[in-house]
Amino acid sequence: xxxxxxxxxxxxxxxxxxxxxxxxxxxxxxxxxxxxxxxxxxxxxxxxxxxxxxxxxxxxxxxxxxxxxxxxxxxxxxxxxxxxxxxxxxxxxxxxxxxxxxxxxxxxxxxxxxxxxxxxxxxxxxxxxxxxxxxxxxxxxxxxxxxxxxxxxxxxxxxxxxxxxxxxxxxxxxxxxxxxxxxxxxxxxxxxxxxxxxxxxxxxxxxxxxxxxxxxxxxxxxxxxxxxxxxxxxxxxxxxxxxxxxxxxxxxxxxxxxxxxxxxxxxxxxxxxxxxxxxxxxxxxxxxxxxxxxxxxxxxxxxxxxxxxxxxxxxxxxxxxxxxxxxxxxxxxxxxxxxxxxxxxxxxxxxxxxxxxxxxxxxxxxxxxxxxxxxxxxxxxxxxxxxxxxxxxxxxxxxxxxxxxxxxxxxxxxxxxxxx
Amino acid sequence: xxxxxxxxxxxxxxxxxxxxxxxxxxxxxxxxxxxxxxxxxxxxxxxxxxxxxxxxxxxxxxxxxxxxxxxxxxxxxxxxxxxxxxxxxxxxxxxxxxxxxxxxxxxxxxxxxxxxxxxxxxxxxxxxxxxxxxxxxxxxxxxxxxxxxxxxxxxxxxxxxxxxxxxxxxxxxxxxxxxxxxxxxxxxxxxxxxxxxxxxxxxxxxxxxxxxxxxxxxxxxxxxxxxxxxx
Ligand SMILES: Nc1ncnc2c1ncn2[C@@H]1O[C@H](COP(=O)(O)OP(=O)(O)O)[C@@H](O)[C@H]1O
Ligand SMILES: [Mg+2]
Numbered sequence: 001x002x003x004x005x006x007x008x009x010x011x012x013x014x015x016x017x018x019x020x021x022x023x024x025x026x027x028x029x030x031x032x033x034x035x036x037x038x039x040x041x042x043x044x045x046x047x048x049x050x051x052x053x054x055x056x057x058x059x060x061x062x063x064x065x066x067x068x069x070x071x072x073x074x075x076x077x078x079x080x081x082x083x084x085x086x087x088x089x090x091x092x093x094x095x096x097x098x099x100x101x102x103x104x105x106x107x108x109x110x111x112x113x114x115x116x117x118x119x120x121x122x123x124x125x126x127x128x129x130x131x132x133x134x135x136x137x138x139x140x141x142x143x144x145x146x147x148x149x150x151x152x153x154x155x156x157x158x159x160x161x162x163x164x165x166x167x168x169x170x171x172x173x174x175x176x177x178x179x180x181x182x183x184x185x186x187x188x189x190x191x192x193x194x195x196x197x198x199x200x201x202x203x204x205x206x207x208x209x210x211x212x213x214x215x216x217x218x219x220x221x222x223x224x225x226x227x228x229x230x231x232x233x234x235x236x237x238x239x240x241x242x243x244x245x246x247x248x249x250x251x252x253x254x255x256x257x258x259x260x261x262x263x264x265x266x267x268x269x270x271x272x273x274x275x276x277x278x279x280x281x282x283x284x285x286x287x288x289x290x291x292x293x294x295x296x297x298x299x300x301x302x303x304x305x306x307x308x309x310x311x312x313x314x315x316x317x318x319x320x321x322x323x324x325x326x327x328x329x330x331x332x333x334x335x336x337x338x339x340x341x342x343x344x345x346x347x348x349x350x351x352x353x354x355x356x357x358x359x360x361x362x363x364x365x366x367x368x369x370x371x372x373x374x375x376x377x378x379x380x381x382x383x384x385x386x387x388x389x390x391x392x393x394x395x396x397x398x399x400x401x402x403x404x405x406x407x408x409x410x411x412x413x414x415x416x417x418x419x420x
Numbered sequence: 421x422x423x424x425x426x427x428x429x430x431x432x433x434x435x436x437x438x439x440x441x442x443x444x445x446x447x448x449x450x451x452x453x454x455x456x457x458x459x460x461x462x463x464x465x466x467x468x469x470x471x472x473x474x475x476x477x478x479x480x481x482x483x484x485x486x487x488x489x490x491x492x493x494x495x496x497x498x499x500x501x502x503x504x505x506x507x508x509x510x511x512x513x514x515x516x517x518x519x520x521x522x523x524x525x526x527x528x529x530x531x532x533x534x535x536x537x538x539x540x541x542x543x544x545x546x547x548x549x550x551x552x553x554x555x556x557x558x559x560x561x562x563x564x565x566x567x568x569x570x571x572x573x574x575x576x577x578x579x580x581x582x583x584x585x586x587x588x589x590x591x592x593x594x595x596x597x598x599x600x601x602x603x604x605x606x607x608x609x610x611x612x613x614x615x616x617x618x619x620x621x622x623x624x625x626x627x628x629x630x631x632x633x634x635x636x637x638x639x640x641x642x643x644x645x646x647x648x649x650x651x
Contacts, residue, residue: 002530006516013518319513325475326510327578328503328531330496415475416508416590417466 003333007340010320014313018345021309025349028302029392030356033385035295037361038368039288041376045126046281049193050244050273052124054253057081057089057260058242060267064283067276070101070242073111073194076169077103080239085266089245094252097122099244102206105177106169110151112199114206114240122246125193126375135159136186142205142232146186150196159184165199165209167218175218177209180227192373204235211235303396306345310338310403314410321411335408342400346393354381354389423451424487425585425618426472431481432644433471441467443644444481447636451585454609454619456629459638465622468638469588472620473506474498486585503532507579507617509592514575515563522546522559525577528584535582549577553607569600576608583615591623598627605631 011018050071058066059079068074083100090098099122102114113119120138123131136159139146145165147157157163161184167175182201190196208230212219219225247253253272260270321334361378368374381389426449433442441464449455459465470476471483474490475498483490486505490498507528515524525546529536539545550556553573558566566574572592579587587608593601605628612619621632629635 002527009518009523320516323510323514323516325499326473326502326506326508327528328499328501328506330499332496333499415470416473416510417470 003337004340006324007337007344010317010337011341011344017309017313021306021345022349022352024305025302025346026352026356028298029350029353029389030360032295032299032388032392033353033357034360035291036385036388037357037376038374039291041368041374042372043281043288045192045374047274047277048126049277050123050125051127051129052246053244053273054247054250055245055257055260055270056242056273057245057268057270060269063269063271063276064280066242066269066271067273067280069103070244071194071273071277073113073198077241080241081243081268082266083237083240085263085268086240086243089243089260092256094247094249094256096246096248098246099123100203100240101242101244102203102239103241104169105165105167105206105209107151107163107165107199108155110148110155110197110199111169112145112165112201112206114201114203116203119200123195123244125191125195129191131191131195132189134187134189136184139185139200139202139205142202142208142230142235143180143182143227144185144201144205145182146188146200147184148188148196148198148200149190151199152184152187157184157187159186163199165201167210179224180209192369192375196373203237203240204232207235207237299392300395302349303346303392303399306342306349306396307399307402310341310345310400311406314403314407317407318410318414321407322414322416325411325414326416331408331411334411335404338404338407339397339400342396342403343393346396350389350392424448425451425453425485426620427482427484428472429482431471431483432479433467433476434479435467440644442471442478442642444468444641445643447641449586449618449620451618452612452616453634454612454632455621456632456635457620457622457638457641458626458629458635459622459624459642461624463638464642464644465624465638466590468642469508469590469620469622473508473588474502500532503528504534505585507581507584507587509572509575509579509587509589511591512568512571512595514578515566515571517563519563520559521555521561521563521566521574524563524574525550525559525581528578529582532582535584537582539582545581546577549581549611552611553577568595569604572596572600572604573607576604576611580608580611580617583617586618586620587612589619589621591625592621593628594623594625601628602631 056066056070058070058077059081061078065075069076086098086100089095097118099118100115103111105112117138120131134149136146145163151157162181163184164181165177167177182205188195211230212223212225214223247256257270257272260268324334358378361376365376365378368376428444428447431442431444432440434440457465467476471478488501493501516527519527526542529539529542536542546559547556550559553576555570555573555577558570558574563571575592593604596604608619
């Protein structure tokens with residue numbers, strides 16, 4: 001017991017070095033834990049961009065490509081699928097719900113999604129959260145548009161505003177659908193997913209802005225159809241880009257996927273979003289591992305700092321060790337004393353690091369969600385984190401053996417000789 | 421138990437890869453004795469004390485303290501035996517810098533259970549001891565604020581607490597001026613008288629010889645041919 005108390009008093013006597021060492025350990029520990037949490041937050045956010053959707057269906061092509069343009073609004077489809085197939089699948093006995101997606105237009109860099117009211121009813125993200133409205137309502141008419149939260153915020157749009165969509169999805173769209181302006185009728189609540197960065201219109205709206213186009217080119221002046229001439233019921237949907245579907249029972253997913261992939265009427269492809277998301281994440285996990293390695297080395301550097309601090313103190317403490325020896329303290333106790341010191345430093349540093357991490361998370365949580373769409377939940381320490389901490393402590397004990405052995409040797413060599 | 425508290429028999433010692441430094445055929449100290457062991461610098465006084473306190477191991481021969489032979493003890497039990505039976509005073513820098521004066525004095529009783537038991541109520545024992553040694557005012561102080569004379573008295577208090585059978589003093593007065601040396605020794609003697617402790621006092625300075633009933637020259641005791649200055 002007195003050994004621990006001696007270790008503590010000795011550290012307190014060198015408080016400047018002690019505090020600096022503890023701080024450096026706590027910074028590195030909080031960085032390590034924080035990065036680990038942000039990483040898992042990013043992963044969870046990624047994996048939860050879409051949830052409860054059993055299959056995504058589109059024209060045959062790359063699986064990752066299909067996932068990217070339907071879920072992340074990145075890239076575009078090479079081919080469409082027929083609305084007829086969509087309807088057939090909707091009526092499939094195993095299918096509980098479907099959402100059609102018609103893509104290809106944009107507004108000032110934000111993608112436009114043509115869909116129907118199923119989207120607002122069935123789309124889920126983050127373990128089953130539904131889409132809700134911040135303002136307004138669902139679009140019921142051809143020239144009505146609902147905005148994702150980021151779109152409304154970044155462009156400063158409100159319900160009632162009139163906006164013009166553009167053809168194509170490049171940042172600088174070539175053709176505006178300026179003859180057929182849309183009215184904002186709603187703004188969605190923030191989801192911290194790509195949902196926020198899109199505009200939503202009806203399938204009919206999507207069809208309507210292109211109905212007078214000929215072979216992918218805008219109509220000439222005299223070929224134009226004026227918006228007021230178009231009636232919702234007159235429009236016939238022929239094609240969509242992709243669809244999402246949920247099954248009645250998850251057991252049927254694989255069979256359904258196989259059936260769709262073998263669909264006879266047109267070449268279709270179905271993907272299980274969770275599987276492709278995991279594939280995609282694996283593809284970018286080298287960045288994740290890189291981050292891990294960096295934060296691991298931050299901890300190593302923090303602990304090496306401690307090693308240096310303790311090692312440096314050894315010479316001026318030889319005298320103290322000789323005194324302790326004369327009082328009946330064994331060389332092995334001197335060894336233990338040095339280990340205790342490292343243990344104190346690491347434990348206090350780690351505790352402080354945990355506190356620091358929580359403080360940073362509390363402050364940083366809203367910012368991270370705002371700017372990166374990464375939601376880092378503030379929860380207790382996980383078993384894995386505690387295991388990391390145990391590993392850090394173990395590693396620091398391992399390092400502490402170096403100065404401890406040195407002190408032990410000095411002590412044996414010095415005996416009762418007081419070196420100054 | 422005989423009245424011999426320390427006995428050396430045919431003890432030989434040399435540091436690793438070094439010539440024989442200690443060769444003592446016979447050396448005995450009786451209980452309650454106050455022994456002045458004289459020897460010039462570099463003759464192996466501190467080395468001998470290291471052997472007596474069980475920190476160094478003799479190459480051959482036998483060392484026993486209170487009838488217990490070190491040769492038969494593990495280094496670990498020698499350590500705790502030392503804590504129980506010996507009080508050690510160094511030439512200077514005796515104190516642990518990060519402990520208060522009181523904590524320094526109390527330290528042996530934390531390390532040795534025997535000394536703790538013999539000390540009785542630790543706080544009042546320290547108070548009384550400090551009173552007699554004239555360091556009562558210093559008990560709450562930080563060690564580094566003390567003068568050398570004050571430090572040596574605190575060191576004496578720490579060596580004496582819990583009544584160890586033998587007090588070993590390795591030139592404890594050489595950092596003090598003359599007046600202080602005498603009072604320091606007198607206080608030490610008084611305390612030893614109180615519980616019948618034995619003193620082995622080592623110095624290269626013969627001026628204190630007169631105060632001791634028994635004086636031994638290490639050069640005569642030690643057969644090893646040491647450094648030029650020793651012969
Ligand atoms: N740890 C050691 N290793 C090797 N030689 C030592 C060691 N300690 C002391 N010596 C040598 O032993 C001799 C006696 O030293 P010491 O016992 O300290 O003498 P004294 O205390 O009488 O001045 C000296 O020559 C010294 O250099
Ligand atoms: Mg010496």
